[in-house]
Amino acid sequence: MVLLQDLSKSYDKGNVKAVEAVSLEVPQGELFGLIGPDGAGKTTLFRMLTTLLLPDGGRATVNNLDIVKDYKAIRSQVGYMPGKFSLYQDLTVEENLNFFATLFGTTIEENYHLIKDIYQQIEPFKNRRAGKLSGGMKQKLALSCALIHKPTVLFLDEPTTGVDPVSRKEFWEMLKRLKAQGITILVSTPYMDEATLCDRIALMQGGKILAIDTPDAIVQQYPEKLYGVRAAAMQKLLLDLRAYPNTLSCFTFGEYFHLSFKDDHAGAAEDLERYLESKGHERIGIGEVTPTIEDCFIRLLKQ
């Protein structure tokens, strides 16, 4: 279990507030997602919780151990996969894994069952130097090394950044299997679509938490009705929609524009359709859509 109370950290003599009074609670066995763009404070938060960085204010515990006082005990109980590849490039795959196992007083054999799923995929290359691995393989090795001492809490800092959609999907399936073994997982990501794969999420920007809840609950809190709009000439459509007097907000979203009205009266959609026809648009489609986490994030950023 992980507990944060008003945890804060600033850099540059207090000028840059990286993390500002963040409070949250992650119960044991939960898959918790920290969702936010670069610079949101995700890495700083993880570095404090893994005892690599001292907070300026507030407090936090991991498995009821204080992150400042009990840092040594915490280190043996958590696994950490930093965003930047941090294994030894000039050691082989197996040497890296062995190194981390030894460091924590265990062996590869003892905890092989934990990493089997993941490690088997790179085992054919166990004599290759880590620096010579492809990105996807490095990621699997890093996860294996973070797991080899059987941690109860796992911190994964942007494990899927820059990874293609297929490898991302595989990675999340691995996380689900780890969660099934009772490991508490805190994972950060800039990809909004990964939010729905978590039990609960915190949306983070500028060192602060904008919202924290289950992905479903966050979506249900979206205050306006959201419409998907499309037409034959999309670039012109965007300009016309933004100029429409009853438009509250309108932004690109995949093959549609997502639009909400200032005054969503009965017939608002039909009024818009007539307006677009008068502007010469063809093949107009307007329909209500369910907001996604990304819609919610955009709305929170605009507030």
Add this chain to the structure above:
Amino acid sequence: MEAVIKTDKLTKRFGDFIATNNITFEVYAGEIFGFLGANGAGKTTAMRMLTGLSTPSSGSATVAGFDVYRETERIKKNIGYMSQKFSLYEDLTVMENIRFFGGIYGLSDKAIKEKSDMLVEQLGLASEKKKLVGALPLGWKQKLSFSVAVLHDPKIVFLDEPTGGVDPLTRRQFWDLIYAATSRGVTVFVTTHYMDEAEYCNRISIMVDGSIKALDTPYNLKREFGVGSMDEVFYKLAREARRSAD
């Protein structure tokens, strides 16, 4: 339609490894062309050949009408390039960066002055223009990089994962800039890992193991594969990949 990029069986080998294998395609003037593929599919190698940074092993290609073997310097003058790695000078101010790159591209002092005023205004950076670029938030940096990449009104701009790690609102503002550039006639060649952005492209190619496995409009690709989103199209193609993902 006028083709501004034309390739015919373009290939790059590194020893026994064929990074880019016989790719043939055209990019039309004024379009947004999405160049997709899994990590390790050969996108970067293909882009390096098209931007005149790497000599092909075989095949042919022209970019902005210039040959990728013989006229690489002329290609470089006629294109803009923005990489996923931020490459403006962090210890120069916004204005100094604009002036520097304008000078590199051979713009006159007068043109640079006009362009930089317009650009700063457009990006809403007026109060930041004397700040060091290193102090700007990532989203601003990316928008500034793009604007600098099209400062010299190139025929084509190559964007290599321009929106990685950027917040969703800034990502959309970035696409507004792309649309604005295309309305001025700039052709956009873009790679991305965000499948929703694939939908913003006029046409898309998807590379798997060095070859182009699909090329069409997002609408036609979804129909061809019988799925509802570009994400699924990509997944169907890329999971067949035999090369290890990088």
